[in-house]
Amino acid sequence: MSSTQAKAVVFDIGNVLIEWNPERHYDAKIGVDRRKALFDSVDLLGMNDEVDRGADMALLTEGLAAENPEWADEIRMWHGDWLKMASPAIPHSVRLLRRLRGKGVPVHALSNFGIGTFDIAQGAYDFLGEFDKPFISGHLGVIKPDVRIYEILEDGTGLSGAEILFTDDRADNIAAAAARGWQTHHFEGPEGFAARLVADGFLTEDEAA
Template sequence: MQPKAVVFDIGNVLIEWQPERFYDAVIGEDRRRAMFEAVDLHGMNERVDRGEHFADTIYAQAEATPEWRDEIRMWHDRWIEMASPVIDQSVRLMKALQSKGVPVFSLTNFGIESYDFAATYYPFLREFDRDFISGHMRVTKPNPNIYTLLEEGAGLSGADLVFTDDRAENIAAADARGWQTHLFEGPEGWAARLVGLGLLTEMEAA
């Protein structure tokens, strides 16, 4: 069945998101490993993704962990360096779909302020037909409620939707709702899937 809309995750689908890689380059792998063992930085980021204030949450964690204060503040102050670079072919696929009149939605774990900040660097983040951003929705993938909210907001469900995400647990949650899915491991595979669904030609997906 050909879907009626395409749903993109953002981190590691449209924009690379590798905080560990950033810290390895800035403070070295050994110190990065020690910091990530001492501080639940991904849990901190999860709170931002659920709608807590970007700067306030990170700075509070930094003040609560003074031995890593400067490094933790980088999660905010140098955030755009972590959320980079753009995965150019994925962006081309998004635009190719829209040029053919196929609605493209985001479904992303992303904070409110961090998303607005990212959009100043990556204008395509303002070009989705519908945005489903966890910070505004106050729930993150793979919680089933975020998928329900997208269905209700879009007026589509099940096989009407095809969704790509780089995390298997997020894909499994969409599978459970009957969505068509694709585990993103690179833009080439995603392009081939869109061609196979009849949404793009091979030339359009190149």
């Protein structure tokens, strides 16, 4: 158990509450070799970072398609198939979110997510409307692990780092939070996070199952 009991739990979304694996989707659609060639030739992940900073995905994908006509159909797939890449939900993580809220624990989101794509995701996944406060990078204009996004959450919740338990699947995002004194859990599956919530006194073992 941590030396100080946190007061709130902060969830990342991609690969914590919803699977996010564009490579898997492209592998299934165009094959592994062609997907690797595409990702080597076109910076789709860099484009997605710009979406997460607030840019319009439709405009960016069309611009990249025009610049890379040999990959135009595959680039447009990023926009057209986005929800298929951001799926499925991770049911055990969703249960943890809801059980925390059921016990009156403040639960927030801190996620790199576009403005339009978060709207799409909220329409598909009702639990994304259940946070006390969602801190979404597209609306904030800054992405993890930039220190500013952590400051924004602290300011927006009135919580200090020691009062926050934050889970994220990316080590760089976790490291940035830990540097601000946040309590952190590197998410590698819902079972591990469930055990952390039990160890820290948020949930019982039955509640975390």
